[in-house]
Amino acid sequence: MTQQGWADARDALVVAHARVLPLDIVQAKGNGHAGTAVSLTPALYVLFQEYLRHDPADDRWWGRDRFVLSAGHTSLSLYLQLYLSGYGLEIEDLRAARAFGSLTPGHPEFGHTRGVETSTGPLGQGIANAVGMAMARQRMRTMLDPHAPAGQSPFDHRIWCLAGDGCLQEGISHEAGALAGHLKLEDLILIWDDNEVTIEGDTAIATSEDVPARWAAYGWHIVTIDDAEDPDAIRAGFDAAVAHRGGPVFVRLRTRIGHPMPTVGGTGAAHSGAPGADEIARTKQILGLDPEEWFAMPAELLEHARTVRRRGAAAHAEWDERLEGWRQQNPAAAELHARLERGALPDGWLDALPVFAPGEALATRIANARVLEALTERLPELWGGSADLAETNGTMVAGMESFLPPYATSEEWPGAPGGRMLHFGIREHAMGGILNGISVTSPTRPYGATFLCFSDYMRPSVRLAALMKLPVTYIWTHDSVALGEDGPTHQPVEHLWALRGIPGMTLVRPADGNETVAAWIRMMTRPDGPVGLALSRQALPTLDVDRQVVLDGTGRGAYVVADHGGGGLPDLVLIATGSEVSLALQAREELGTAGVRARVVSAPCLEWFDHESEEYRDAVLPPEVAARVSVEAGNGVGWHRYVGSHGEVVSVEDFGVSGSGAAVLAAAGLTVEHVVAAAHRSLERATGQRHRVAAGGRAG
Numbered sequence: 208m209t210q211q212g213w214a215d216a217r218d219a220l221v222v223a224h225a226r227v228l229p230l231d232i233v234q235a236k237g238n239g240h241a242g243t244a245v246s247l248t249p250a251l252y253v254l255f256q257e258y259l260r261h262d263p264a265d266d267r268w269w270g271r272d273r274f275v276l277s278a279g280h281t282s283l284s285l286y287l288q289l290y291l292s293g294y295g296l297e298i299e300d301l302r303a304a305r306a307f308g309s310l311t312p313g314h315p316e317f318g319h320t321r322g323v324e325t326s327t328g329p330l331g332q333g334i335a336n337a338v339g340m341a342m343a344r345q346r347m348r349t350m351l352d353p354h355a356p357a358g359q360s361p362f363d364h365r366i367w368c369l370a371g372d373g374c375l376q377e378g379i380s381h382e383a384g385a386l387a388g389h390l391k392l393e394d395l396i397l398i399w400d401d402n403e404v405t406i407e408g409d410t411a412i413a414t415s416e417d418v419p420a421r422w423a424a425y426g427w428h429i430v431t432i433d434d435a436e437d438p439d440a441i442r443a444g445f446d447a448a449v450a451h452r453g454g455p456v457f458v459r460l461r462t463r464i465g466h467p468m469p470t471v472g473g474t475g476a477a478h479s480g481a482p483g484a485d486e487i488a489r490t491k492q493i494l495g496l497d498p499e500e501w502f503a504m505p506a507e508l509l510e511h512a513r514t515v516r517r518r519g520a521a522a523h524a525e526w527d528e529r530l531e532g533w534r535q536q537n538p539a540a541a542e543l544h545a546r547l548e549r550g551a552l553p554d555g556w557l558d559a560l561p562v563f564a565p566g567e568a569l570a571t572r573i574a575n576a577r578v579l580e581a582l583t584e585r586l587p588e589l590w591g592g593s594a595d596l597a598e599t600n601g602t603m604v605a606g607m608e609s610f611l612p613p614y615a616t617s618e619e620w621p622g623a624p625g626g627r628m629l630h631f632g633i634r635e636h637a638m639g640g641i642l643n644g645i646s647v648t649s650p651t652r653p654y655g656a657t658f659l660c661f662s663d664y665m666r667p668s669v670r671l672a673a674l675m676k677l678p679v680t681y682i683w684t685h686d687s688v689a690l691g692e693d694g695p696t697h698q699p700v701e702h703l704w705a706l707r708g709i710p711g712m713t714l715v716r717p718a719d720g721n722e723t724v725a726a727w728i729r730m731m732t733r734p735d736g737p738v739g740l741a742l743s744r745q746a747l748p749t750l751d752v753d754r755q756v757v758l759d760g761t762g763r764g765a766y767v768v769a770d771h772g773g774g775g776l777p778d779l780v781l782i783a784t785g786s787e788v789s790l791a792l793q794a795r796e797e798l799g800t801a802g803v804r805a806r807v808v809s810a811p812c813l814e815w816f817d818h819e820s821e822e823y824r825d826a827v828l829p830p831e832v833a834a835r836v837s838v839e840a841g842n843g844v845g846w847h848r849y850v851g852s853h854g855e856v857v858s859v860e861d862f863g864v865s866g867s868g869a870a871v872l873a874a875a876g877l878t879v880e881h882v883v884a885a886a887h888r889s890l891e892r893a894t895g896q897r898h899r900v901a902a903g904g905r906a907g
């Protein structure tokens with residue numbers, strides 16, 4: 208080894224030049240996070256140059272190792288390595304860090320910058336993503352190449368994740384770490400940047416636990432790198448991490464934030480903000496660089512760093528050959544693999560879906576379980592589970608093996624390391640982050656389940672799924688106050704609109720089994736972001752509507768389920784979702800006897816409806832009909848947009864109470880009587896006259 212343990216003297220110079228770039232960038236800009244990137248550069252350079260299997264020419268190569276920067280605020284740490292590896296970032300891109308429209312936004316954004324595996328920044332999410340990626344790898348391997356020895360399959364790769372103190376303090380990392388250790392996930396390496404500093408300074412003000420002992424207790428193998436400046440020490444740590452089998456590895460990398468900044472280094476001031484021109488000049492002197500030179504990276508050094516591309520291309524070519532060999536020997540699996548890569552569905556998959564007959568009454572959570580059962584048989588890419596509510600959420604699919612290591616299986620839960628039924632434990636937040644990791648890195652279709660009320664426990668991850676447009680499915684059951692006896696702590700009220708309020712999020716609240724089927728058809732055929740299914744605990748009657756009308760209508764978000772028979776426009780439109788569609792139908796009958804010609808629109812998905820043509824939307828909700836009533840067992844936040852200023856919103860505006868579902872609904876005002884009264888009020892406003900019912904005739 209030459210200079211300070213580097214294989215080539217140029218590496219030492221690359222690192223010296225690279226690690227001061229964040230200082231120059233943040234100083235010039237006046238804001239940003241420099242210090243962590245400065246101290247992490249040697250270790251990350253070793254990782255990207257010598258350990259990470261990657262091909263900068265193809266950032267979607269399946270065989271690549273994944274690198275997740277959970278500590279997203281130190282995006283410059285990652286951008287530097289992408290720049291040095293030749294992913295397409297150049298020095299101007301680094302200088303434009305955080306600028307509007309740049310390739311180097313404040314936090315790494317998936318789909319925006321080549322080489323970024325997942326969007327991070329909300330601390331801890333990346334760790335759960337990395338756990339999900341390790342699970343996805345295992346599932347893909349079990350599905351496609353189960354018998355290959357470890358490390359020999361084209362579906363083997365490693366997941367590396369870098370986290371700071373912040374990530375490790377966040378609850379999601381505790382949840383995800385515990386689950387990963389329990390599952391004994393291999394080839395998952397978490398590097399902790401142990402610099403004892405967060406924004407408020409010394410971590411001692413907020414934490415005093417023995418972090419590695421905690422991770423050891425979760426079942427992670429612990430490796431320590433005491434000197435983050437010494438390439439040999441870094442290599443020794445990474446070698447030990449890579450060699451470990453039988454579970455995930457936690458690497459404690461001891462750093463001094465901002466090193467070698469003489470004054471700011473090691474303090475909270477290094478975390479973000481401009482360090483000052485003098486401090487930067489002194490740092491450059493310490494590193495043997497010209498203090499007058501800014502944004503320096505000599506071309507021959509960059510060229511040297513970018514030879515990693517040759518090594519990446521060679522690894523990729525070798526992998527291609529291995530994949531080809533696997534294809535020859537596994538034609539059936541190869542066909543499945545090709546289908547997944549194309550994002551296609553197998554012929555005849557629709558035939559498996561259940562048909563629900565009018566007259567049949569069942570909860571949509573039960574209908575959904577029947578759909579899952581049917582799809583599971585045909586679609587091996589579909590997998591998921593619940594946060595300990597499998598039975599009541601309806602995710603216990605008969606014959607499905609659990610995703611469990613041998614020691615954790617039982618007669619009740621037969622399983623295998625790459626099984627399909629996931630047991631997240633009572634860890635909703637990790638579940639959300641893990642689903643994102645699975646979805647962002649594999650062509651499989653994951654789902655996770657809990658009560659709708661506890662979607663709040665996973666909301667930060669749901670938001671990121673929407674931001675990344677990941678086709679994750681959430682099975683959220685017990686979707687209203689009608690769940691009854693568990694009372695207000697469990698009864699969702701604001702949740703439906705809170706979820707609809709997330710940009711890119713789709714919420715479907717089916718009225719019956721056939722609408723549930725239709726929701727799955729649309730999700731599977733047109734994946735474009737996360738979809739939450741809000742499903743009832745209580746039985747709901749199957750709508751007496753032609754099944755094809757239900758399938759088409761649900762796919763369009765809203766449709767007419769019952770109309771007045773007389774031709775022309777109705778007097779009034781009742782718009783309802785989920786369990787309230789049958790309530791609206793009853794109200795329509797009542798209104799009919801009073802001479803009001805009402806239409807009932809089932810609106811299982813307002814997001815899909817909003818994307819329909821104006822013509823379709825006007826056909827369902829005619830603009831001429833101002834008398835409108837929405838009926839939904841949640842608060843009314845956004846319904847005014849659909850019912851207009853003459854409309855009425857029948858909703859739940861307060862917490863529920865404990866009691867039978869019927870009693871709670873009645874107390875909340877979700878009754879035929881209230882809907883009818885609201886209809887009359889709306890008709891009155893719309894017609895501008897007191898609304899009365901002419902004897903035996905039409906309302907006027």
Ligand SMILES: Cc1ncc(C[n+]2csc(CCOP(=O)(O)OP(=O)(O)O)c2C)c(N)n1
Nearest residue numbers: 243280328329330371372373404405406478
């Ligand atoms: C969920 C969440 N809460 C708060 C923040 C704001 N924040 C960004 S970085 C940071 C401190 C992180 O400390 P550490 O992980 O030690 O990073 P370092 O100081 O070493 O860069 C905080 C609180 C965030 N990004 N995400």
